[in-house]
Amino acid sequence: MLRLFxxxxxxxxxxxxxxxxxxxVEGWSWLDAYFFTVVTLSTVGYGSLVPVTALGKIGTTIFIFTGLGVFALTIQQFxxxxxxxxxxxxxxLMGITARGAVHESPSDAANTDESAPG
Incomplete structure (x- = not known):
């Protein structure tokens, strides 16, 4: 549970x-930067936004390896x-069934003390 948290x-x-x-690094709007981050992490990769700077490309590759690993672990742990x-x-439920249910066959019901002769 702690690991999932x-x-x-x-x-x-x-x-x-x-x-x-x-x-x-790329000078994108907050919405575009967030959108690219989520699309990259989820491996959808629409291609509508592409890093153009060298630092942006290097950062993206590092981000993919670390972010995707954490994303996959989160899904696995969940x-x-x-x-x-x-x-x-x-x-x-199995415990309730084992304690609470009466499983009698018709022959068991006929062999109870009530039906035994006197």
Whole structure:
């Protein structure tokens, strides 16, 4: 859980850093810098914005490797968290079923003390 929390706080910091970097280096608007950052992290890559400066291109490659790694880890940890919650819910339901349900066959009902002769 702590790892997921750490990743969920790291990811916005990476988006913020990328947005500031592209705003300063490429001279894009805040919206364009943010859009490029998110599109790059998500690997969609529309191509509507492309870094033109050498520093922007180098920064983009570094950003892709670090940001994509954190993005992928965040998704993986979120999926693992969701699966654990689902397993816990299933185990809880199975425990309720095991304790609360009566599984009798018709022959078991006929062989109870009430039906035994006197």
């Amino acid at each position: 750490t990743l969920l706080t790291t990811l916005p910091l990476i988006v913020l850093t990328g947005t500031i970097f592209f705003r300063l 999926a693992a968290f969701a699966m654990r919650k689902r397993e816990q819910h299933t185990e809880k």
